[in-house]
Amino acid sequence: MNRTPAGPFRVIWRTVARIPRGRVATYGQIARMAGLRSGARTVGWAMRALPDDLAIGGRPVPWHRVINAQGMISPRHDGPRGEGSLRQAGRLRREGIVVSRSGRIDLARYRWDGR
DNA sequence: CGTATGACGAGCC
DNA sequence: AGGCTCGCCATAC
Numbered sequence: 001m002n003r004t005p006a007g008p009f010r011v012i013w014r015t016v017a018r019i020p021r022g023r024v025a026t027y028g029q030i031a032r033m034a035g036l037r038s039g040a041r042t043v044g045w046a047m048r049a050l051p052d053d054l055a056i057g058g059r060p061v062p063w064h065r066v067i068n069a070q071g072m073i074s075p076r077h078d079g080p081r082g083e084g085s086l087r088q089a090g091r092l093r094r095e096g097i098v099v100s101r102s103g104r105i106d107l108a109r110y111r112w113d114g115r
Numbered sequence: 116c117g118t119a120t121g122a123c124g125a126g127c128c
Numbered sequence: 129a130g131g132c133t134c135g136c137c138a139t140a141c
Binding site: 026027031039043044045046047063066067068069074075076077084085 | 121122123124125
């Protein structure tokens with residue numbers, strides 16, 4: 001039934017699920033908060049592998065609130081203007097986060113402090 | 116089981 | 129600032 005892989009993905013998804021609306025977190029930040037030995041890249045894998053319909057705590061995992069340490073939406077295989085990136089920018093703006101035309105987000109302003 | 120890949124990140128030019 | 133290398137480690141093949 002549940003095709004959620006074992007291993008670190010589950011812990012990562014639970015951590016991402018805690019990011020409040022209107023806030024963002026970086027891949028490395030999530031990795032550290034999840035207490036993983038594995039690093040930021042594994043968080044990237046977990047986002048890629050995230051099933052669209054997966055919900056935790058009764059609501060979908062806010063994958064769009066995870067960005068890279070440079071405050072940018074990480075490019076997918078189809079580039080920074082690809083479908084996934086545009087979708088992420090749209091979702092962030094919809095919760096009031098300012099995303100520049102080049103896909104930049106002010107981390108000092110929007111970064112989730114983990115509390 | 117060895118290699119390649121990647122929604123990363125830190126360090127170095 | 130921008131680009132490159134390398135470490136990291138879960139998956140794919």
